[in-house]
Amino acid sequence: SQQGEEDPQALSIQEGENATMNCSYKTSINNLQWYRQNSGRGLVHLILIRSNEREKHSGRLRVTLDTSKKSSSLLITASRAADTASYFCATDALDSNYQLIWGAGTKLIIKP
């Protein structure tokens, strides 16, 4: 069953603007991860946030986690054309039997 669901499904913004993507999940988690996938390529890990953390930064990326709302957001600041990709969240639910549960992804397009 789908644990993580990203919102929006697709997002198109101008280069230089900020992009925000959201992920909601259903059950309690140990951690939540964000990955990027360039078209047809393998996924690349961006950031991992643990259930006892509320915010994490990595370069132009900022991830927040609200366990009370079972949601996370990924903010990309000062977007660049190279940020064009699909972004996925993945959670390891406490009852996930060692699996990461993946959302369907947000397709981000940065217009030059």
Next chain:
Amino acid sequence: DSGVTQTPKHLITATGQRVTLRCSPRSGDLSVYWYQQSLDQGLQFLIQYYNGEERAKGNILERFSAQQFPDLHSELNLSSLELGDSALYFCASSDAGGPYNEQFFGPGTRLTVL
């Protein structure tokens, strides 16, 4: 470059056939995960091996099987192929037995069943 290699990159075959996809994890990683990604879809977890043993099973069809060898490389076998099996197949590796750390993904094998 993630350090995970997958072969072949592309595979075109006919319905009813059998294929084998191969994955070599990053040096030192004991876990290998297999995923299926259909066109413009999210990832479907298939199966995980940890140090040669099956650790977790996802939505893997009975026509599919996998194994991890003593040198830690893994193979995913797909048999009695159907048109709907056309997809990207990724393997990923990690140093942990559970999904607690990041996974490193290979470039994928694109399977086309005609």
